[in-house]
Amino acid sequence: MIKRFSLGLLITLFLTISANADKIRIGTEGAYPPWNSKDESGKLIGFEVELAWALCRYMGKQCVIVEQDWDGMIPALIMRKFDAIMAGMSITAERQKAISFSQGYADEVASLAVMKGSSLEGLDTPAGINLTKPNAAAKKALKTLTAALAGKTVCVQTATIHQNFLDSGDVGKVNVRTYKTQDEVNLDLASGRCDAALAAAVAFSDYAEKSGKPVVLTGPTFSGGAFGNGVGVGIRKDDTELLNAFNRAIDKARKNGDISRIATKWFGFDASM
Amino acid sequence: MITSLPKLLGATVVTLKLLSLSLFFGLFIGLLFAILRLNKNKIINKFAYGYSYIFRGTPLLVQIFIIYFGLGQIEYFRSTFLWVVFKEPYWCAIIAFSLNTGAYTSEILRSAFQTIKPGFIEAGKSLGISNKIIFYKIQIPIAIRQSLPAYGNEIILMMKGTSLASTVTLMDLTGVAKYIISTTFKPIEVFIVAGSIYLFMTFVIHNLIKFLEKKYGY
Numbered sequence: 001m002i003k004r005f006s007l008g009l010l011i012t013l014f015l016t017i018s019a020n021a022d023k024i025r026i027g028t029e030g031a032y033p034p035w036n037s038k039d040e041s042g043k044l045i046g047f048e049v050e051l052a053w054a055l056c057r058y059m060g061k062q063c064v065i066v067e068q069d070w071d072g073m074i075p076a077l078i079m080r081k082f083d084a085i086m087a088g089m090s091i092t093a094e095r096q097k098a099i100s101f102s103q104g105y106a107d108e109v110a111s112l113a114v115m116k117g118s119s120l121e122g123l124d125t126p127a128g129i130n131l132t133k134p135n136a137a138a139k140k141a142l143k144t145l146t147a148a149l150a151g152k153t154v155c156v157q158t159a160t161i162h163q164n165f166l167d168s169g170d171v172g173k174v175n176v177r178t179y180k181t182q183d184e185v186n187l188d189l190a191s192g193r194c195d196a197a198l199a200a201a202v203a204f205s206d207y208a209e210k211s212g213k214p215v216v217l218t219g220p221t222f223s224g225g226a227f228g229n230g231v232g233v234g235i236r237k238d239d240t241e242l243l244n245a246f247n248r249a250i251d252k253a254r255k256n257g258d259i260s261r262i263a264t265k266w267f268g269f270d271a272s273m
Numbered sequence: 274m275i276t277s278l279p280k281l282l283g284a285t286v287v288t289l290k291l292l293s294l295s296l297f298f299g300l301f302i303g304l305l306f307a308i309l310r311l312n313k314n315k316i317i318n319k320f321a322y323g324y325s326y327i328f329r330g331t332p333l334l335v336q337i338f339i340i341y342f343g344l345g346q347i348e349y350f351r352s353t354f355l356w357v358v359f360k361e362p363y364w365c366a367i368i369a370f371s372l373n374t375g376a377y378t379s380e381i382l383r384s385a386f387q388t389i390k391p392g393f394i395e396a397g398k399s400l401g402i403s404n405k406i407i408f409y410k411i412q413i414p415i416a417i418r419q420s421l422p423a424y425g426n427e428i429i430l431m432m433k434g435t436s437l438a439s440t441v442t443l444m445d446l447t448g449v450a451k452y453i454i455s456t457t458f459k460p461i462e463v464f465i466v467a468g469s470i471y472l473f474m475t476f477v478i479h480n481l482i483k484f485l486e487k488k489y490g491y
Contacts, residue, residue: 071451075460098458155442159455177362177442178452184342188442191345193360 024061024242025082026052027068031181033206034266035088035231047266048086051105054258055233058249071159071180074098077234083242084235088200090161090228100237102246104230105259107273109221110162111201112145112154113189116214120196123148123219131170131225141220146172148219153177155185155194162198165226182207189215202267230273274462277453281463284449285470291363291435291445295370296428302371303378310383321379328376333434337369341441366438374431381427385419386412418489425482429475436471446470 028036028048036046044065056063066082077085077099088108091101109128114120123145129138149171156162158178166176179185182199186207189197197204201221208215233250235243253259259272309321328336344350344359358364389412397407439448450467454460 071455072460074458075454078458094456158451163455179442180440187342188345192351193345193362 022061024056024059024063024084025066026063026084026086027066027073027076027082028052028085029070029073029087029181030067031070031183032088032200032203034202035200036086047106047262047271048088050262050266051253051259052086054253054262055246055249058252059245061245069180070157073159074234077236080236083239084233084246086233088231089234091230091232092161092164092226092228094164095228095234098237099234100239100243101232101234102243103250104232104273105250105254106263106271107223107230108200108202108267108271109223110165110198110227111204111217111221112196112198112219113204113215114196114218115189115192116216118195118218120148120152121216121218125220128221128223130223131165131227132223134225138220142170145219149174149196151175152195153193155179155188155197157182157185157199160199161227165222166198168226170226186211186213186215202271274466277450277457277463277466280449280453281446281466281470284444284446285474287444287448288432288435288438288446289474291366291370291438291443292428292432294367295374295431295435298367298371299374299378299431302375303382306375306379307382307386310379311386325376325379328373329380333369333373334437334440336373337366337437337441340369341365362438362441362443366435366441366443370431370434370438373434374427377427377430378424381420381423382416385416385423388419389415421482421486421489425478425486428478428482432474432478433471 028044028046030036030038030044030046032046034047036044036048039045044067049065052063052065068076068081068087070087073085073087073089074095076082085099089095089101091104095101112120125141125144126137129141131138134142150173153175154166155177156166156179158180163176163178165171166174177188177194179188182203185194185197185199186204188194190211190213196218201217204215204217207213233246235246250259254272260270263269263271306321306324309317310325312318312321340359341362350356350359358368393411393415394407397411402410435445436447438445439451442448444452446467450463453463457463
């Protein structure tokens with residue numbers, strides 16, 4: 001009796017495992033709107049969630065989306081908690097030492113944000129600077145920022161390109177404060193504990209819109225350099241088969257206009273690349 | 274693993290500072306509330322009981338979040354002079370830890386006071402010693418000796434509790450460990466080193482308490 005029961009249990013277990021075996025598990029944070037977030041019922045939504053379903057259709061595979069805290073995202077991928085990361089993760093040289101990235105599917109610019117009325121509002125800088133090969137105007141903008149941010153507390157989410165940029169010293173020695181989620185960064189920006197915050201420009205506009213708090217962008221928008229080259233799917237280094245499958249699916253989705261359609265829906269503008 | 278050690282040891286200093294300050298304030302809070310608990314006045318008694326009930330009955334993480342993120346959301350609170358203190362994550366952590374360990378300490382001390390044999394106090398009284406002196410010279414020393422084992426436990430729990438400071442942006446041992454992981458993506462190695470440092474601190478505290486127990490034993 002017990003023998004038969006255990007056998008049945010084993011078979012069930014085996015079936016469950018094998019049923020999940022050919023599903024692609026995609027890790028996301030669910031706390032970085034509009035890239036990925038959750039609705040009131042706790043369901044994962046956002047640009048990347050919808051894009052993930054589209055890519056899975058093109059790959060002809062079943063997918064499960066798994067939630068994972070941002071600061072453990074890459075370790076969780078390496079430890080096979082899931083097979084791919086789609087979490088607004090920019091492709092940077094530092095991350096590429098640990099994992100591979102598919103081609104980029106979307107790009108965004110980063111920006112500083114302050115509360116309305118802050119002394120950091122209305123800095124005299126160009127609208128946007130690229131840090132891959134900074135030109136004279138970009139270098140001048142960095143100098144302006146260095147002077148303006150000296151001794152200020154700038155808040156960022158931990159383990160992000162934004163933290164890397166502030167740690168790089170390009171804007172001098174600022175007092176960097178790191179948070180587990182972007183939500184917490186927003187809270188402390190609004191409470192006045194942070195003089196400024198740095199994140200994706202859309203993350204702030206999304207927060208300002210939803211909370212009604214007077215959060216405004218300031219200084220130039222940033223791209224290139226420490227900010228990486230667009231957002232791609234993170235995949236384990238030895239998983240070249242899956243990497244190729246994602247690259248092909250992104251090609252198809254781009255050609256059919258899926259990426260730009262979904263991006264426009266969530267960002268309000270075409271953030272695809 | 275080895276390259277992360279100097280940074281982690283530097284962060285251990287932050288952890289030790291958090292721990293010692295919290296224990297210092299917590300001990301005073303604990304002693305105060307233990308005395309209030311022994312008070313015959315029902316309102317005072319209930320108030321002290323309510324305090325320890327709330328702080329022992331809710332997770333430390335929730336307490337630190339309410340004090341740090343919760344109070345920061347109240348606009349009126351930000352306009353008071355208290356904001357100077359509460360603006361800093363460091364002080365928010367100290368306040369949360371002190372109130373938490375204070376609640377536990379008050380219970381430890383209260384039970385220690387209550388286990389003092391009535392004979393000791395009666396002996397004092399029969400010698401004509403005043404109540405005040407009986408309290409300071411008989412009750413408090415015995416209570417401290419009685420509560421040493423339990424208080425040693427509380428110190429160790431609090432030491433581990435300080436790791437929650439990293440959730441409000443403080444770069445303590447856990448905070449720095451997480452930071453190193455975020456750039457190296459090697460959680461196991463770094464957490465093993467950080468864990469060993471915590472273990473070593475426990476070892477020191479444990480032996481210190483053991484030594485004190487022996488010294489003041491009877």
